[in-house]
Amino acid sequence: MAQESELNFKATELRLGLPGTDECEDMMISSVKNNNKRYLSETVEDNNASKDITSPETAPAPKAQIIGWPPVRSYRKNNLQTKKTESETGIFVKVSMDGAPYLRKIDLKIYNGYAELLNALETMFKFTIGEYSEREGYKGSEYAPAYEDKDGDLMLVGDVPWNMFMSSCKKLRIMKGSEARGLGCGV
């Protein structure tokens, strides 16, 4: 029978797919694979409540990728992927506060600017920072946020653009009292 010989032909033909599958079955198999992926990511995601870096397997599964879609050339895709891995690692810096028994560590990447950073510091160490002005530094409190830059100098937080600060900040130090005043903290 024609059908039988067709099947035999298929069993022995040279091809690039899994044996015993044809085009329609290939599509079914790939959609089943995707369902499994989604299931896996759901269960693992429930356990990942923290803000820690998520590994690729636990990130929400991307939709089944269609070859050549969207039509973006490979050298463009490669460029973006490199950037992505860079952005997955945080910029962790130590934060010390004068008089506190131990230090903390924060990830500068999660803040969008100085306001958010200072807010977070205030909450972490339970103090208030004064108002920033270029002329007088942080006025209205006995604390001044400072940082050590790449050259090892102690600088007042807030003077340079946020991005520049993020790349040059090596560690943070919340200064207190008379020393703080020396950095331009007007009380």
Next chain:
Amino acid sequence: MGYSFPEEALEHVLWFLSSDKDRNSVSLVCKSWYEIERWCRRRVFVGNCYAVTPEIVIRRFPEVRALEMKGKPHFADFNLVPEGWGAYVYPWISAMSVAYPWLEEIKLKRMVVTDESLELISKSFKNFRVLVLSSCEGFTTDGLASIAANCSNLRELDLRDSEVEDLSGHWLSHFPDNCTSLVSLNMSCSGSEVSFSALERLVARCPNLRTLRLNRAVPLEKLPNLLRRAPQLEELGTGAYSAEIRSDIYSNLAEAFSFCKQLKGLSGFWDVVPAYLPAMYSVCSGLTSLNLSYATLQCPDLTKLVSQCHSLQRLWVLDYIEDSGLEALSASCKDLQELRVFPSDPFGAEPNVFLTEQGLVSVSEGCPKLQSVLYFCRQMSNAALITIAKNRPNMIRFRLCIIEPQVPDYLTLEPLDTGFGAIVKSCKELRRLSMSGLLTDRVFDYIGTHAKKLEMLSIAFAGDSDLGLHHVLSGCDSLRKLEIRDCPFGDKALLANAAKLETMRSLWMSSCSVSYGACKLLGQKMPRLNVEVIDERGPPDSRPDSCPVEKLYVYRTVGGRRIDMPGYVWTMDEDSTLEFS
């Protein structure tokens, strides 16, 4: 014969004709005009390397000085053409090395160029001046070294978007010390680190250098050394735009940029550190072309930058620019002609930036000269497309890619037929169109009816039936290139419009419903077409005639079937039914 127009006079007149179209028309007037024209044609453009053979070109045009040629189909850019498909330039170089000893220029796109070819070029043509390899592959830095070493009068070496195997960065050092002729050097696609001192000395001794596109490996802190030695530069591609934050590096860079008063075009900007952006602000007002498509800057930095580029005519940028950045662009850059917005996260399931159809609408409103658009986004509406069409009837290239296939108008949930219909109706000079989103046969009816100047059409995941394809093939009078993927188009429209295919350069159809039987029939009926079936599942005659082929590439040719096909490509010709009966 009576009085006749002297040949010398005609030749003198023809000298002024540079357009291929004009020369082709001249050569059809009569036999003697054909003869005179062919002896004085110096530049030949071959749009499809398989449409003709080297022998035929050489026989007709014996005195060619410049060849421009294209190889693989456009969809090869998106990995739809398997490895080893073809488009080898070597047979052409080999034939021309004998026939055209005075060849000066070779410009290739999407071709396979081996080191052997490059070496042959460098040794065969004494007056060789211009090599442009656009989206090519197959060569290594060794091939580049032969070009550098042997082409003593080299003016242009441009490797834009090509894939080069980086064996060593030393290739640049092969330019001899007495080479001072360089006008344009584009090595942006190369990965290897070249000797910086060799690069510096090369730049310093080439006073006519106008275009310099560096690769990512050239560090930012060394860029001023090059700029100072080439203040006459008009086009610059930076290397990685990042360095340690240091004020001496910054001021050095800013000062060097300020010396480059002729700078019109900028590109590069890999790994950009925003702190160093202001260093280039001094050149912004003179820029006509800015390629930020590798710059992973955020919206505020991008907005600030483009707002200063009041003379901008062309902008390529990532979608980090967002709608607000595009609005600023539309307010600041009134001379803008071309905009390309690329996706920063093409495979992400959710939008990562605030870029919608509104950005494109703003630019279409604010930029009266906007005529060329490539836009990736995640939502679109018929209303937006209608507005864009109304604003910009001067549009000639419109390529819209909605990232998710088959998404409808997000406001009405209808197909985007009316929107694209408005584009083709209003933009009467439209030459190129790429569509996406949910589209029915109706949009193809609009296209066939109105898009009379359309030369290239790209379709994906669209249409309902053969009627869609029929509208396009029967209606688009100027159509030259048609590329289709994943559409329910089949045999009927293809066979009914077979004659149309001889008036086009090429047709690509992949993951459609064209049967093997129809391909055979087409190949039989149309001897001047090469009908090539690409199928990685094995010989198509091991499957029934009704089985659809994976991919089909049809092109007109005077060169006959090609002889360099890989194992997964079959040509359907007059003999094919005899072979498999």
